[in-house]
Amino acid sequence: MEHEMRAEYAEGVLPHEDTPVKKWHMTRVGATIAMCGQPLAPAAVTQSAGKWGTAEAQPFCRTCGVMYLEEHPQDTE
Template sequence: MDHEIRAEYDEGVLPHEDTPVKLWHMCRVGATTAMCGRQLAPAAATLPPETWSTPKAEPFCFLCGAHYLREQP
C-alpha cells in the first residue's frame, strides 16, 4: 500500500509553504485522513514516506508511526 506523510497545522491556520507544521502524519496516498484518524487539510504539505524517522518529518505522530510499522513487511 502506498503512503505519504501529510502536515497538520494549528487550528484555523491555512496551509501555505511557509506555515509552521504542528505535527506530521502518515496517510494513504491522496487521502486526507491520517492513519491515527485525524482529518488533515487537502492542501497540506506532503513528504515521501522515506522521510519518516528523519529530522525533516519531525515532530511525527506516534500513533501514525505505530500503525505504519504494523503495515510494513
C-alpha cells in the same frame, strides 16, 4: 499500499508552504485522513514516506508511526 506524510497545522491556520507544521501524520497516498484518524487539510504539504524517521519528519504523530510500522515492519530493519 503506498503512503505519504501529510502536515497538520495549528487550528485555524491555512496551509501554505511557509506555515509551520504542528505535526506530521502518515496517510495513504492522496488521503486526507491520517492513519490515526486525524482529518488533514487537502492542501496540506506532503512528503515522501521515505523521510519517516528523519529530522525532516519531526514532530511525528506517534499513533501514525505505530500503525505505519504494523503495515511496514521491514522499514525498521
